[in-house]
Amino acid sequence: MSTTEAGAAGEQRVAVVTGAARGIGAATAVRLAAEGRAVAVLDLDEAACAGTVETITAAGGRALAVGCDVTDAGQVDAAVARVAGELGAPVVLVNNAGVLRDNLLFKMSESDWDTVLGVHLKGAFLMSRACQKHMVDAGFGRVVSLSSSSALGNRGQANYAAAKAGIQGFTKTLAKELGKFGITANAVAPGFIATDMTAATAARVGMGFEDFKAAAATQIPVQRVGEPEDVADAIAFFQSDRAGFVSGQVLYVAGGPLD
Numbered sequence: 001m002s003t004t005e006a007g008a009a010g011e012q013r014v015a016v017v018t019g020a021a022r023g024i025g026a027a028t029a030v031r032l033a034a035e036g037r038a039v040a041v042l043d044l045d046e047a048a049c050a051g052t053v054e055t056i057t058a059a060g061g062r063a064l065a066v067g068c069d070v071t072d073a074g075q076v077d078a079a080v081a082r083v084a085g086e087l088g089a090p091v092v093l094v095n096n097a098g099v100l101r102d103n104l105l106f107k108m109s110e111s112d113w114d115t116v117l118g119v120h121l122k123g124a125f126l127m128s129r130a131c132q133k134h135m136v137d138a139g140f141g142r143v144v145s146l147s148s149s150s151a152l153g154n155r156g157q158a159n160y161a162a163a164k165a166g167i168q169g170f171t172k173t174l175a176k177e178l179g180k181f182g183i184t185a186n187a188v189a190p191g192f193i194a195t196d197m198t199a200a201t202a203a204r205v206g207m208g209f210e211d212f213k214a215a216a217a218t219q220i221p222v223q224r225v226g227e228p229e230d231v232a233d234a235i236a237f238f239q240s241d242r243a244g245f246v247s248g249q250v251l252y253v254a255g256g257p258l259d
């Protein structure tokens, strides 16, 4: 563990990464453990977190699998209490859990809307509220939430764009409310990242994933799609002890500027 990533008494700081069974969340959990954090790997199904936990522990890190639906306040409070008891007080939170329910507005159901707003926005609210008391007690905290390039507007994603734009307002508000407690809040807004989420989108539009990625890459200035590690690198900066004067920011991680 690097000394810069330890608390005042030299203890290992504890991070919670939601939606960490796979994709960007898994890569972030592994990266944060490599940075010296103990990591709670949280996802809907505790058993699905085993692979991420094993990757971390095999490299000598500390990790805990936690099953929790981030839209359920009771489950969130119980999960955060369990993390505090078994791993230590969580002072780093990555709000990453997410789902898509894409549809054009005239076909979007109330359930499509509620599900997406529930996981991304209510989930980030409930997790942040549950973790902030530990951060305030520690006089240190880092909240990093996943926004998206879709926050700028994206056809077929009225629900998701609203949620990801909402994450930006939520982040800036946390930065203002919690800064005096040593807590920063920032958002990372990825463009196209190769994960199960984008693979599902390819399947939905009837394209093979390789063709879908190749087509997307032609529209990206660096001429490739992103990998989960590209996003994990940006999150690693925001959650580091060194980033204490950077707060309320949104960093697009999209291989180029966005229109």
Ligand SMILES: NC(=O)c1ccc[n+]([C@@H]2O[C@H](COP(=O)([O-])OP(=O)(O)OC[C@H]3O[C@@H](n4cnc5c(N)ncnc54)[C@H](O)[C@@H]3O)[C@@H](O)[C@H]2O)c1
Pocket: 018, 019, 020, 021, 022, 023, 024, 025, 042, 043, 044, 068, 069, 070, 071, 095, 096, 097, 098, 099, 119, 123, 146, 147, 148, 149, 189, 190, 191, 192, 193, 194, 195, 196, 197, 198
């Ligand atoms: N992949 C991309 O191109 C992309 C781009 C921009 C933003 N993002 C955002 O990054 C985050 C991660 O995306 P990904 O591509 O890795 O997705 P993914 O679908 O591969 O993984 C999402 C994870 O979240 C978990 N999850 C879903 N609902 C949950 C709930 N209620 N409680 C707990 N966990 C839940 C899932 O089980 C899954 O493990 C999401 O917030 C997504 O919106 C992704």
